[in-house]
């Protein structure tokens with residue numbers, strides 16, 4: 075499946091047990107026909123009142139604590155089996171509620187953002203995480219600097235630019251910043267251009283996945299960081315390379331609600347231990 079171009083493998087392990095191993099993830103990511111940005115591994119529920127426990131793996135085999143685009147894909151996949159429209163998932167110790175609307179779009183309550191330096195986490199103290207000292211490019215003329223940092227369950231740094239987000243060599247700066255010692259758990263790196271009080275455009279270099287066509291949690295991070303620095307209001311339309319998401323940072327409970335589409339591509343079966351894969355014949359898949 076995909077969430078506005080963010081390539082997602084939805085793997086249903088309910089009833090079969092087992093875990094998708096990092097080696098299996100890397101093997102699947104290395105093959106053109108199964109390459110992905112994230113795996114959403116659906117396991118039997120552990121928490122009272124939840125439909126499933128979901129583990130998220132990046133294409134480098136590392137685990138992630140949030141995946142907005144992937145969660146929308148899971149909702150659509152499970153909903154197409156039973157007609158259920160509202161779901162509650164346990165994801166990295168957080169309770170994530172989501173619902174599919176009549177038009178096929180899905181809203182996900184991504185929870186409340188965290189802003190403390192230890193929550194991001196950062197390796198040293200910063201009192202004001204709305205803009206921290208971090209830059210790339212020549213000391214006297216940095217290309218990107220003073221990012222906002224925020225946790226959506228996973229770590230994000232958001233750099234502000236006032237021109238075309240495509241005019242930055244994110245493929246070069248991304249890995250340097252992702253692995254910067256300031257981020258003990260690495261970091262998702264986003265370039266954001268605010269275009270109005272309720273709109274922005276972003277591009278993201280994802281932790282453990284690299285350049286992707288969309289990153290839902292990064293859209294949440296950028297929207298919250300923009301509102302926090304008075305660049306926008308709390309309801310923003312975010313344009314990503316693969317499409318658009320609507321982000322509402324609710325006043326009443328500080329939760330972030332992300333709304334957008336999800337799309338089915340093909341189905342198959344795989345061995346979660348090795349990544350051995352077999353694609354369903356098309357007629358089966360369309361059933």
Ligand SMILES: N[C@H](CCC[C@H](N)C(=O)O)C(=O)O
Nearest residue numbers: 138141142143228289290291
């Ligand atoms: N693409 C995902 C984010 C994955 C985050 C992962 N790159 C990490 O935090 O390690 C999304 O739509 O939210």
